[in-house]
Amino acid sequence: MRILLGVTGGIAAYKAALLLRSLTEAGHDVHVIPTQASLRFVGAATWEALSGHTAHTDVFTGAAGVEHVALGRSADLVIVAPATADLLARAASGAADDLLTTTLLTVTCPVLLAPAMHTEMWLHPATVANVATLRSRGVHVLDPDSGRLTGADTGPGRLPEPEAIARAALELVGAVEPSSPPQDLAGLRAVVSAGGTREAIDPVRYLGNRSSGRQGVAVADALAARGAQVTLVAANVAPAVHGGRHAVVEVVSTADLAEAMATRAAASDIVVMAAAVADYRPATGSEHKLKKTGGGLTLELVENPDILAGLVSGRRAGQVIVGFAAETGDADSDPLEHGRAKARRKGADLLAVNAVGHDRGFGDVPNALTVLDAAGDLVGSSEGSKEEVAAALVSHVADLILRRSA
Structure with missing residues (x-):
């Protein structure tokens, strides 16, 4: 397989040499495109010795063969690490100001x-916005690892290990x-709503929302x-959606959900409130179906309890609690700012904010999550299928548990 390996100007460039060796030893034909800044960390001679090819460093060398187009057309896979x-x-802006970014505009293979x-x-x-843009175009952007960075810093931003990059x-x-x-x-042990x-409202009608349960599942x-x-x-999740893959507790109303979550959260290490809770319920329900009377129908509504806030206030030591916030923008603020305010108000360890509407968020459609901590600060974001964003969210949960145990 013909692989293009782009290397940019960061201290982690030395790890790209290990990645290159891994790929060549596996029998792949790898051509390296280092940026000028990266050459201050690892020289062209290293790339040429390990790959067996000339390192392609600028758009003017090999101009007669239109190298930036030829490289892209011949590639089966592109990796930038x-x-x-x-x-x-x-890359997100579509810039073409060096050989690597120019080549990225010509490739049609996976990147x-x-x-x-x-x-x-x-x-x-x-x-965060640039990553979301790239992912929306089909570019595969790995989340960085969490750990020791340059100097004494620690946190998310560490280059994944070469073996993990190669496999992905x-x-x-x-x-x-x-x-x-x-x-x-x-x-x-985890409990997920x-x-x-x-x-x-009566035996036939109810107040509800459009959640299918797919994201929580x-x-x-x-x-x-x-x-x-x-x-x-x-x-109210269809059996076809949850598939009986887990121990399932069926509930209907907010009161049912609150009781079931409180009971099971007491014995859980991880609590995820992904269910969309009805904020209000009728003050009184009718035992019989309400009939048309030729006029309007007035309902008195009362607020339902805040299940997430209750779980946070009753949490046990070491427990990780994750909330969800389905938001829409309004005249006062955008969905993310509403989410930040909710994160500070709820106090969950993580809050996954997603902008919802008639064609996004609910049902069998892609989703996008922005994950905040209890202070409303950004932890990360992901976009894609419900399975992809769920995997990214669970990675943040695992990272939090790891940091607490360190």
Whole structure:
């Protein structure tokens, strides 16, 4: 397989040499495109010795053969490791100001970017937006690892290990079997709510919402895939959606959900409130179907209890609590700012905020989550299928548990 390996100007560039060796020893034909900044960390001679090819460093060398187009057309796979914040910004904007970014505009094969940078740069709104843009275009952007960075800093931003980068990249082209998730949550118990609660108006009608439960079920699946023992509290979730893959507790109303979650949270290490809860219920319900009278129908509504806030206030030591916030923008603020205010108000360890509407969020459609901590600060973001964003969210949960145990 012909692979292009882009290397940008970060201290983690030395790890790209290990990645290159791994790929060449596996029999792949690898051509390296180092940026000028990266050559200050690792010289062209290293790339040429390890790859057996000339390192392609600028658009003017080999101009007669239109090298930037030829490289892209001949590639079966492109990997950029490390991908700095600068590279992500330039790639997202469609810049073509060096050989690497120019080549990225010509390729039609799968592209994988492996970011590495300081935590503050990874979490900056500009980087978050650039990553979301790239992913929306089909570029595969890995989440960086959490750990020791340059100097004494620690946090998310560390370049994944070369073996992990190679496997993730080769999975894109079917060159290796998909890897199994790490079993870092083995021995832990989790309870996940999913679906939407319903509040009876009469025996026929109810107040409810459009949640299908698919996202909550995907989170339950992702937790189980990493070894957790999961109980799913399903609020009006179709059996075809949850598939009976977990211990399932069926509930209908918000009161049912509150009781089921409180009972099971007491014995759980991880609590995820993904269900969409009806904020209000009728003050009184009718025992009989309400008939048309030729006029309007007036309902008196009362607020339902805040289940997430109750779980936070009653938490036990070491427990990780995750909330969800389905938000829409309004005249006062956008969905993320509403989410930040909710994160500070609720006090959950993590709050997954998603903007919802008639064509996004609810049902069998892609989703996008922005994950905040209890202070409303950005932890990370992901976009894609419900399974993909669930896996990303569970990775944040696992990272939090790891940091607490360190």
